[in-house]
Amino acid sequence: MYIQNLKQILIPSNSPKQNQKIFWLILSLTFVAIYSLLVIKQAFSGEYIVQDDARQHVFWMRRFLDPELFPDDLIADYFQSVAPWGYKTFYWLFSQVGIDPIFLNKLLPLGLSLVTAAYCFGLCIEILPIPFAGFISSVLLNQNLWFQDDIVSGTPRAFLYPLFLATLYYLLRKSLLPFLVAIALLGLFYPQYVILTALILIIRLFNWEKSQFCLSKNPQDYLFSGVGLGISLLVILFYVLNSSNYSPVITASQAKVLPEFGAAGRSVFFLQNYWDFFILGGRSGILPKQLFLPHILIVGLLLPILLKRKEGKTHNFDGGINSPRQLPLLKQISPNLKLLFQILLAGIVLFVIAHLLLFKLHLPSRYTNHSFRIVLAIETAIVLCIILETIFHWINKQPSSQTRKILGLIIIGFLGIFLIGDMSLWKNFSYPDYQKGQSPEIYEFFAQKPKDILIASLSEEANYIPTFSQRSVLFAWEYAIPYHLSYYSQIKQRATEFIWAQYHSDIQWMKNFINTYGIDFLILDREAFMPEYVLKNPWLRQWYYQMGNQIEINLQNGNTPPIVGTIDKCSVLETEKLWVLEAKCIE
DSSP: OHHHHHHHHHSOSSOOOHHHHHHHHHHHHHHHHHHHHHHHHHHTSSSSEEETTHHHHTGGGGGGTOTTSSTTOHHHHHHHHHSOHHHHHHHHHHHTTTOOHHHHHHHHHHHHHHHHHHHHHHHHHHHSOOHHHHHHHHHHHHHHHHTSSSGGGOSHHHHHHHHHHHHHHHHHHTOHHHHHHHHHHHHHHOTHHHHHHHHHHHHTTEEEETTEEEEOOOHHHHHHHHHHHHHHHHHHHHHHHTOOTTOSBOOHHHHHTOGGGSTTSTTOOOOSSHHIIIIIOTTTOSSOTTTTOSGGGGGGGGHHHHHHOOBSBOEETTTEEOOOTTOGGGGGOOGGGHHHHHHHHHHHHHHHHHHHTTTTTSOTTHHHHHHHHHHHHHHHHHHHHHHHHHHHHHHHTOSOHHHHHHHHHHHHHHHHIIIIIHHHTSSSSOOOOEEEOSOHHHHHHHHTSOTTOEEEESSGGGGTHHHHTOOEESOOGGGOOTTBHHHHHHHHHHHHHHHHHHHOSOTHHHHHHHHHHTOOEEEEETTTTSTTHHHHSHHHHHTIIIIIHHHHHHHHTTOOOGGGGGHHHHEEEEOSSEEEEEGGGOO
């Protein structure tokens, strides 16, 4: 009786009741809320903490609170220009009631992860109507996401998961109006996945029957695909007609000759190893990094094997599943399962197209990284439920009731280890990629200066000044995104001119640089004039063969740049690692 009750709670033999769905959904949201709060705790553990990508995508939104910030700032203008309309409107709405965008960015993971969990739960039980499966899928997906910095970033890709899952959920539910709204919102926040959704809708018009493709006989497929494709086209046209002022996008041939896309570059893409480039490369590879974290996700790969097991009839993607007797749960899997196959196929097709059209569809990995995680989480939930039911069936055959009780407790223990314990095996619970500024006195100093000052530096601290001081930098590594040459060529010119000026033997080069760009302050690393600094600094390392090598040789030969002689006279702030120089003082 004990085992039968446990089975009925986890794997009910009849249609689950509404209260069972609510229980498992609430439990899913509870787990996700706990994970989110642990991450948010890190976000608010200090004053100068910001998520890595928020330094690019959110800093400029302080303009919503104070339009005088970042005047004539190339970097702020660029990131404002390329931000999806829905994304910047979302932050703007909150700013109208005085909520700071950086503060909102730190809270967003809680709301986004809860919505993601809810839609993942719903999507899973549309495929396998077992609430426990929905619980497993939502918990595993969120665990996997906390090993990445997607949702926690609060950037456009953070909105991808809840909106894409909502689109898929309403598609399976045949809820036309919510489906169309979800597509529109997805396009306004993350337009690349509208293209993926459109391809899924096209694929759904075809079925595989009797070893050949044929058109779907379901009228609803044509209705949803037709109107869905219509909305998708409108979204795509919206972005085409409102393209960035910094278009066009860099071509593959242009990118291949730039060190910025090489192994030491700002946007590593072209890897020499073909396996890494096409399979495991972060921006170019088809497989997401850390796809199988937590490790139990690898179980999802067994689903195709289970579906092909034969004893009588077998699985087909269009007509549902007639399962072998020893796997009765397969009978409950809906024909909606074919959606997972369609997602994978659409992602792979767009991955290939994105490589062929590099970089017109942005990064190829975007079309598989996110979608593969969703599919794998749901597949794993289905497989675990099938395995669990098989174990229950085996336990019920045991003659001793005491043995059955012990085995039942073992099952509960293993489930706890798989769903919760795997996270604790890692040194870090998550990878939110929060960055902590190391020079608060620098940020406070510049924050007190006029809003129109301009700062130049090769130091890493330049990455933090727009966020923590709300002041403009001429260039910084964090903002040196090379996909639009009309923007990046200016950043590159500024950086290279400053490097030559900082290390040139004639101080006049620095004076000319300051006058040309109207620089108010310079920040120098105290290590900047040591030979080993060349390999530490990302700018000099990226352009080592163009500039860094010669600078390193000069420093090794004891040729100290003349700007060093101005430090004592022109320094207005000194820290353990930095000097801040007033530019007009340099003579």
